[in-house]
Amino acid sequence: MVKKKKAFLALADGTVFEGVSVGAQGEAVGEVVFNTSLTGYEEILTDPSYKGQMVVMTYPHIGNYGTNDEDIESKRPWVEGFIVKEACPYPSNWRCKETIGEYLKRADVVAIGDIDTRALTCHIRSEGAMMGVISTSVDLDRLVEKARSAHGLVGFDLVKEVTCEKPYKWNEGLWTIEHGYAETAPVTSGEEKKLRVIAYDYGIKFNILRNLSNVGCDVTVVPASTSAEDVLEMKPDGVFLSNGPGDPEGVDYAVKNVKKLIGVLPIFGICLGHQILSLALGGRTFKLKFGHHGGNHPVKDLKSGKVEITVQNHGFAVDIDSLEGVAELTHLNLNDRTVEGIRHKEFPVFSVQYHPEASPGPRDSVYLFKKFVEIME
C-alpha cells in the first residue's frame, strides 16, 4: 500500500481536520461550504460559482465514475479546494477518462480526503460557513492563523476572476446518451430566425448556454463588465444574467448596467444574476449562514402551487421586503422560506435563485428557459 501524504484542513475558528492529500499538493484558502449532491462532482468542480470556496462533499464516496471531458460546466475547475471522505482510485463507468485524483492533480486543485466529512458538515451547519485552509504543511497553528486572517466573500468582486475576456458565440445543445452534446446549427438567414440573447457571463455554467440553445436562442456570451449600451447596440431580443461566485454587492458595475436594461429588454436571471437583478431593482441581499448547495431543495411555484426539486448553489439571498412594490415573489424555498424567484410587476423581467439548468441535479425546472423565450416573443 502506498503511503499517502498527510493533509490538513484548518478552519478560521481553530478546528483542524487531519486527512490525506487526494489532489494537488500545496495550500489553498477559501470559504468552506458543503454540497449534498450524491452525483455530479465534476460539474461542481467546474462550476465558476465556487470561485473563492472550498467544497466538502457530504456523500462519502466521491470519484466512483471518474471524470470525463463531457461533464464540465466551464473550461476548468474553479473550486479553491476539495474535501471528501473517500476519493475513489478505481472508477467504473463507460465514459470515464481519469480518476478523480488524477483529474485534481492535473488541474492543480488541492484536495483532502479521509476526514469525517459529516462532522465537518455538522460544524458548518451550526457555526456557519467559514474560511479554511487545506494544506500539506504540518504547521497547524500557522494554518489556523491563515484561515482566520483570510478575507471572506462579503463585498468582494469574484466575478472578474471568472468572466470571459471577450464576447463569444455559443453553439452547443443538450447532451444525450446516444449523441453526446447536440450541435446547434448557426443561424441561417430567412424563415428560421432565432431569438438573439446576450448572456452576461458572471461565471456562467455551460448548461445554461446549452439550454438556451436548446430552446432556439442564438446566444452571445459577453464579459461581465460589458456596458448596457454595448448590449443594446447588439439589438438582442433578451438579456440573460448568469450565475456566478460571491457577493452580489461586490459587482456594482453589473448592477449599474442591469438597471439600464430593465424595462428596455426582457431579462432572465439565475442565481447571482437573480441577486444582481434584485439589487438593480433597488432591493437588498444578505448572507446566509451556510448557504444552499445541493440538488434536493423543494421550491414552490406560488402561481401553480406545484413543487419543483431544485438545484441550489448560493451563499447570499434576496430580502423580498426590499422589493415591495417593484417585484413580486414567484418562487419560495419550502425548507427555509427564502426567496427563490421574483417577477417584475410591469416589465418582462424575472429571475430565480436556483438552477433550472441543473447539471448536476434534477431537471424539474427547465421549463423556465421556454418561459424566457415566451416573454421575448
Add this chain to the structure above:
Amino acid sequence: MPKRDDIKKILIIGSGPIVIGQACEFDYSGTQACKALKEEGYQVVLVNSNPATIMTDPVLADSTYIEPLVPEILESIIKRESPDALLPTIGGQTALNLAVRLEENGVLERYGVEMIGARYHAIKKAEDREMFKDAMKKIGLLVPHSGYARSFQDAARISETMDFPIIIRPSFTLGGTGGSIAYNKEEFEEYVRIGLDSSPYSEVLLEQSLIGWKEFELEVMRDTKDNVVIICSIENLDPMGIHTGDSITVAPAQTLTDKEYQIMRDAAIAIIREIGVDTGGSNIQFALNPDDGRMMIIEMNPRVSRSSALASKATGFPIAKIAAKLAVGYTLDEIPNDITKETPASFEPTIDYVVVKMPRFTFEKFPSANHVLTTQMKSVGEVMTIGRTFKESLHKAFRSLEIESYGFESKLSDTDVYGPDKDNGSEDISNEGALNIVREKLRTPNWERTWYIGDALRLGISIDEIYELTYIDRWFINNIMEIIEFENIIRLKDSHENRDEVLSGLLKRAKKLGFSDKRIALLCGMKEDEIREIRKNMGVVPVFKRVDTCAAEFEAFTPYLYSTYESPFYRAGKSGNTSETDGILECEAAPTDRKKVIILGSGPNRIGQGIEFDYCCVHASFALKEEGVESIMVNCNPETVSTDYDTSDRLYFEPLTLEEVLNIVEKEEPFGVILQFGGQTPLKLAVPLERYGVKILGTSPDSIDRAEDRERFDRLLEKLALKRPESGMARSFEEAEKISDRIGYPVMVRPSYVLGGRAMEIVHDRETLVKYMKHAVKASPEHPVLIDKFIEGAIEIDVDAISDGKDVVIGGVMEHIEEAGIHSGDSACSLPPYSIKTDLVEEISKQTKAIARELSVKGLINIQFAISGGEVYILEVNPRASRTIPFVSKAIGLPLAKLATRVMLGKTLKELGIVKEVIPSYVAVKEAVFPFIKFPGVDTLLGPEMKSTGEVMGIGVSFGKAFAKSQIAAGNVLPVKGRVFISVRDEDKKAILDIARKFCRFGFEIVATKGTARFLEDNMIASEFVNKVGEGRPDIVDRIKNGEIAMIINTPLGPQSHKASYSIRRTALVYNVPYFTTIAGARAATYATASLIEEDLDVKPLQEYHKMGSGLHS
C-alpha cells in the same frame, strides 16, 4: 390540498402470510398506513390473515379482520362495514390482485367503494405486460423486446426483431420449468420446441436477454398535484438475471454519472405519470448497458414494495406512511418531514452513508432444491446495514446475516487451495483445482458468490476476469480487493514480535474498512476479546451517526443511529496551539439520562425465526414506553416494524453481534437488556453479555440454561417428578448408538441449541442413525447430539404462559392437528384444544406452572407436550417468547409480550390484573404456509425440521369453521364436492373408515388405490379404483393433472413409500389440490367440509370476538 372529508372509513388489505417474495415489509407498510390514517381521524378497517403481524393488533385499526384474503370474504367484509374507500397499495401483490378482482367482479361498484392511491386502470397498465410495453413506447422509453408465441412459426417471426441471446419462458409452468437461454438460431429452435411442449397452454414468452446489464431501482412518489419526488436510488451489485430480492443491493446508486442518473430520474417521473398512479409510491426497475449507458425499463410496481421498505429505512423517509396520507388528498408539501421537523416531505432525501442490503437464504432446509440464483426469488429474509463506506456496510452485512460469517472467510478448504500433497502454509496457491472451483462459483450465480470473489482475488484472478465471469461492476470488486489486500497486511503481523504494537497501528484502518474484531482476531491468531481490549485501550472506538434524510444539512430530531469508525478532529486550545489537544471523535448518539432498556431484535427473517419475534420485540418497546422507560431497539432487518424509527425511542440499525451490542451498551449504559423476545439470535448473546456485566432483564440466563442444557433439564424434571420421553445426549457416534439401543427406535435426533428444528430427524433404524451421525451432524463434546424416544402417534400440545417468578398464568393451550414428530412451527393448531379431555388440559396447565415456578421465569415461557396413552410427556421447555405468542395474544385478546415486558420491569401479574387464564368461547386455528412451490424437486412431506415461512389464522365459532378458514387463508381451498383420493398405510386403515364415510355422506366420491379400495369395499364403502404410479396409466398423477381429483388423503409409510408418493404430493402442489398426509389432518378436514357445506363463512372483527367473553378458568 387538505385531506378529503368525503371519505370516512377506509379499508386496508394486508398481504397475508409470509411467503418468499412477500414478507414482513408489508407489516411495516401496513402498520404505518393504519397509524397514519387513524391519526388523520379516519376509521380504518383492516383485513389480513396473518396473526403474526403488528398491523393486526386490535389497537391499530377500528375493525381488524383476521380472515382469509379471498374475494368472497372481502365482499362479506365490505358488505358488513360499508367502507368509503379501499387502499390497495399497501399489502403487496396480494392486496393489489384482490383489489383488481373486487373491481372486476363489480363488488366495489356495488357497495360504492372508491379505490384510492392507485386506481384500477393504473394497476392494469402497470401489471399487464403488453399494456405496459405500449405505455413505455408512447413516452419514448425502451423495454426489452418480448412477445408471446403459441406456435413455432410465431416464435420464429417474433425472434426476427430480437438480438441473441433470447430467453424462452414457457407460460404457466411454475418455478421456471422448461425455461432456457438461446445463444444462436439452432439453440433457439430447439428450446422453443421444448418450451412449447412443457407449457400446458403451448405458449412461450420470448424475451431479449439483458445478461451482463446492470440493474437499478428508483423509488418514486407522486401526489394529487402531480408533484413527483425520487426517494432513493438503488444499485444492484448482482447484474440482471438475478431477482432483485435475491440480489445484494446498494443505496444510493454508486456508478452513475449525474447525466445518467438524471435520465433515469426523468424516465421514472414520466413513467409514474403515464401509468397514472394517482398518489403514493412506486418502484421502477431499470437495466443499463455498462458499455454504452443504454437504458431499458424492466418493470414498475404501482404500490409499496420490499424495495420501498428498504428505501424508507435507508433514507429515513417513511414511504408507506406518506403514501397513506397522499392517498387521502394531502400533497407532499403539506406533510412535515418527521426527522427534521422544520422541512416538508416534498424533497428528495440525500444521504451521507452507504446502505447495503443482503438476502438471507435457507437452502440448508431444502437440500434437494436448485441453489442457483435466477429470476425467481429464493431468499426468505434480508439484512440491511449502514456504514460510511461500501466496504464497511458490506462487512456489517456479512455479520448481520447470522451465518457465522464475520468477514471474507475463504469458502475453499485447504485441499482446494493447496492441493492434496502440499504442506499447509505453502505459498503456492495457484492450484488449478481451486481456480476451477472458484471460476465455476463466480460464473454461476449463488448466494456465496461475494465470498468467492474474495477467494478469487486471493488466488490472483484479475478484476477483469472476475467481471467477465460475474458481470458484477468492477467498482464493487475493487472495493472487495481493498479488503482482501488489507487482510494480508493484518495476517503478516502474525509473525512480528511486537505484535500488539504493530496491530494497534493497523486497527484504525481495519475498523474503517469494517473489519469485525472477530475477523481481525482470526487473521492474527488472537481472541476476539483481546482485540477488543487492545482496540479500546488505544481509543479506536466507534461513533454513532444519525440517519437524517438530508446529509446533516438540517438538525435531526430522531435518534436513528448507526455505528462507524471515523477520523478525529482537533480544536485549537486557548494558546492557539492545536497540536497539543486531543482528537475529538464526533458522536451523535447523545444518550439521555433516563431509565432505559435495550431490546435486541431477531435479525433477518429465516425459516424458524420470523416476524413473530419481531412482533414481540415491538410490543416490548411499546410496553417500555407505557411504563415511562426509554426503549432502545437494536436490529438489522429492514422489513420489520421494529426498525421503523417511529417504534422505539431510539433505534440502532446494527448487526446483532456481541461486538456491536456491547458498543451500544457501553454508549447507552442501559438499566438492562431484554433478549427473550428476539428468538435464538439474542438468546445466544445472553451468556457473553452477562459475562461483560450487562444486566439481562427477565428470566435469568442460568434459568435459560437449565431449560436448554439437557442434563440440567433432566435433573429439573426429576426434581418436579415430571415425565419426558426417554432420552440421552451423545457426544460421539458410539454414545448415540448406545443410547438409541437403550431407549429403542424410532428416536428423534437433533443438535443441541437449535431453532426451527434445524437438522432434526426421526430415525427409525440403526442404518439411518449411522447416516445421520456421519453426514448430517458430527457430534462432539462441545456440540452434543440429543436423542429422544420418538412417541409415535402422539398428540402434541403447545403451551404459552406468563410468569412473574411467583404467579403463573396460562396464555394458551394449543392442540396440534398434525401429530407429534412434525415440527410445531409446521403444524396447524387449535386454541382451545378440540379433542383432548379437560383433565389432561388441567394436568398440562399444572405441569406448566410447576416448571415456570421452578425456573423462576420472569416473562414468557413456552412448553411443548406430547400426549400418548393418556400420559403427558414434556418434549421441550423454552423460557422465552415463542413463535405462537402473537397468535395466542390475538386469540385471547391479551398482549402477552407487553405484559411480559412489564413483568420484567418488576410488576407482578396481580398488579397487572392478570390472574386467570382466558379461554375463548370461539376457536382460533393457526395454519402454516410453505414455500415448496418455489423449490421444484423438493418433497412437500413434513417432518421435525421446520419448513414453513409463514402462518395464517382462522377464527370461528366452531373448530370446523375456524379450520376451514385457516385452510382457505393458507391457499388450500377445501372442496365441497368432487372426488376424494384416499391411499393410506395399513395402520391408518381403521381410522380412515369414519373419514371416508363422512365424505360419502357429504356427497363426495371416493377414489382409492388397490389396498385401500379393497378395505373400503370390505367395510361397505364404495370407491373407484385408481392405479398407483407405476401400476399402469392413467394413474393417480394423471387424474390429478386432469383435474379429476378434488382432495387427497395420503398417509405415507416409511421413507421408502415417501419416494413413491412424492409425485402425488408434488403434482397436488402444482395443481393446487388440497392434500392431507395424516389421519388427524384428514379428520380435521371433515369438520371443515361439514362447516363449509352447512353454513356460510361469516366474518367478524377481532374486536368483536374479544368482546364475546370467555369461559374463565383458573
